Amino acid sequence: MSAERHQAANTIRHIFDRTAEEGWKPESVTGASDTEIDAWAAGQGTSRIPEALREAMRLIGVRHGYWQPGTSLGVRSITQQTKRHALATLSQLSDPFVDANGLLVIAEHQAYEYQVIDGGDPIEADPPVWCIVEQESVEKRWNSVTEWFDAIRPRVADYRARANLRLRRGKPLPASWSENFRIERLT
Numbered sequence: 165m166s167a168e169r170h171q172a173a174n175t176i177r178h179i180f181d182r183t184a185e186e187g188w189k190p191e192s193v194t195g196a197s198d199t200e201i202d203a204w205a206a207g208q209g210t211s212r213i214p215e216a217l218r219e220a221m222r223l224i225g226v227r228h229g230y231w232q233p234g235t236s237l238g239v240r241s242i243t244q245q246t247k248r249h250a251l252a253t254l255s256q257l258s259d260p261f262v263d264a265n266g267l268l269v270i271a272e273h274q275a276y277e278y279q280v281i282d283g284g285d286p287i288e289a290d291p292p293v294w295c296i297v298e299q300e301s302v303e304k305r306w307n308s309v310t311e312w313f314d315a316i317r318p319r320v321a322d323y324r325a326r327a328n329l330r331l332r333r334g335k336p337l338p339a340s341w342s343e344n345f346r347i348e349r350l351t
Contacts, residue, residue, distance in 0.1 A: 172290040197222075279312065
């Protein structure tokens with residue numbers, strides 16, 4: 165593994181570990197195997213997966229829990245059909261990509277927003293992540309997969325503030341929080 169690829173994977177693991185240290189439960193997610201990741205990419209018509217994305221999928225690629233909740237993400241949620249929808253959405257907008265047909269869709273939010281990697285970029289270890297929004301825009305939203313991964317992680321400090329507010333008002337914490345966070349770290 166090249167130094168750049170090694171650094172990209174290490175940065176992803178560091179973000180994951182730091183989030184756990186803050187009070188999030190890493191056992192609330194399930195990672196994908198390399199075989200599952202390769203099949204997922206092949207289903208989208210590509211065989212090259214950036215190292216940073218591969219490492220992210222190894223950590224949260226099957227069940228992503230509170231990493232970008234409300235969004236389809238991972239090797240079982242993002243399919244060839246998802247890619248067709250992303251390309252259909254892109255066809256109605258200005259296409260800035262080097263290789264749109266080679267896009268790798270990594271997340272879909274409510275069937276109108278797609279987070280993708282340009283098909284011309286998978287040889288990079290940590291390429292930019294673009295966002296395609298139906299009837300609106302195509303933009304480079306994150307400068308790298310590692311930046312994207314950091315942006316979608318559960319913000320424990322935000323949940324802590326929400327927990328304190330709920331408890332001050334006499335409201336219980338949502339049951340799913342105990343599955344995803346160390347409650348003693350939130351209160």
